[in-house]
Amino acid sequence: MPKLDESLLRDIPPFRRLETRAIREILDQAVPRRFDAGDAVFREGHEATRFYLLLDGTIRVMRTTPTGEQVISLHIPAGQLFGIAAALGRDTYPATAHCAGECLTLSWPMSLWQAFVARYDGFAEEGYKTVGVRVSEMNQRIMELATRRVEQRIAGALLRLVNQTGRKVEGGIEIAFPITRQDISEMTGSTLHTVSRLLSQWEKEGIVTSRRKHVTVTDPHRLVVIAEG
DNA sequence: TCATTAAGTATGC
């Protein structure tokens, strides 16, 4: 296998402050892998043997309810660590990680987490910062579920997705992975019918455009106005 | 204000 290039990690926050030699050491211990859309990288409750860096794609974090339903917990954009159970003091994964589209990852044995934290400047801070951002996002969603109307929650969810994974296209910002109305309804505690109805309405009003499994926000500001109610 | 039901059309392997 060819050696991985140092430029892969150079601009990614947990590694940004490291010297080339340190990045080389880290890469030499990494296992690269490609996943197809829908593949599970790891599953909830399984022993947390490795932690991951998402090089490309989007990860959909799913939790299973007591009745066996899968609900979308959050999405993780490219460039972030995930499956970092060791940072949470756990030895099993707290959720299942599905690939929302095609994904490229690097992974390391979880036993290296403590070594990385001890040896590499800035690695620990970035890891815990990542955890903090995710916790606050989940809190924001819990607040929304309790206090906002469906229309506001769906607008908020779309804004979060374009902020995290959006890529510029002509006429707007497109959510960078395949997403269905069913997916959006699961993220917002709604139904696919309500999401469909709202997207159709917003399309008429020039706020979004969509086709099968693709959503583009054309007027983010008006979506913000809707989200804030 | 929304979910649910129902009955359709559109899309892509």
Place this chain on the structure above:
DNA sequence: GCATACTTAATGA
């Protein structure tokens, strides 16, 4: 041509 994605209207909690 089949399964999946999506739309729309009607009904009622």
